[in-house]
Amino acid sequence: MSRFRSLSVALLACVTASALGAADRPKVQVLEPESKKQKAAAKESAGLPVGSLAFASGLVERSADGRKWSRLKAGDTIRTGDRIRTGVDGLARLRLPWMSVTTAPSSVVSFPAEVILATELDSGRVEMHAQSGEIVKVRSAGVEVRGAGWVVIRRAAAAAGIQVMALEGSFRLLNEQGASTLRAGTGTTVRASGPLDPPVNLPLPPGGLVPGGDPAYIREGASVHLAWKATAVAHHLQVLPLDTEEPVLVRDVGQPPVDLPLAMLGTYRWRVTARDADGYEGLPSADGLICIVDR
Secondary structure, eight states, rough: OHHHHHHHHHHHHHHHHHHHHTTTSSSOOOOOOOOOHHHHHHHHSSEEEEEEEEEEEEEEEEEESSOOOOETTTTTTTETEEEEOOOOTTTEEETTTTEEEEEOOOOEEEOOOOOOOOOEEEEEEEEEEEEOOOOEEEEEEEEEEEEEEEEEEEOTOSSSSEEEEEEEEEEEEOSSSOEEEEETTEEEESSSOOOOOEEEEOOOOOOOEEEESSOOOTTSEEEEEEEEOSSSSSSEEEEESSSOOOEEEEEEEEEOOOOEEOOOOOEEEEEEEETTTTTTOOOOOEEEEEEEOOO
């Protein structure tokens, strides 16, 4: 065989082998750069899930970076690193493994990305329920609140301390100075440092609700006229379903009467609590009934 012929045969064998083995060779995948949308989605899902938004009305928003806010809807997952804020008409009820949190209008809560999970109240009002075996754990203004039962915590924007009001159960309050225990029916103000204020008795429940046990029938979208015997300078009002203690509307109001527009069909309870001159919120009144009927 001539040298030229040998070279041709060798070249043909090489080409044939390459063609036969092409299907067996691993395919090379070229990775395209991530889009901005993909990066945002990855960042948003970076936190660990800690609960869900069980109910929302009005404006409820979330931010994962403290700058960009997006609208939340019922059923959305809450993750570590999230900040949740409500608008002036907003209400958010968060379901967490260890408690439920009702966030009032104009409030901000957050869930720091830390090893020990806790809820932080940045500003506004939260109402928390933790049954036996579960625990409330919340931080605000350098103060930690722990316990089981029913508690309301308020913090004015940029305030140096918080007001804690125990409606049921018992709660431990901790700051740099030490700790104290708050029993049902009492409240106190706590700051990051310095001695804790002694507990005070909470305001008594208002009475004389109108409508009371006989429901008022209101057309959907119309205002219901609510009245009661005022026992303080300000009040906190709630509308709740018949079968749960989880409000669907909350408002801080002044003196009665109050005209409240309602656009949700069904029968509801309403109740009111008194707030004294120091801002402490008391135990709720007996329930009145409202029936919202179709137009």
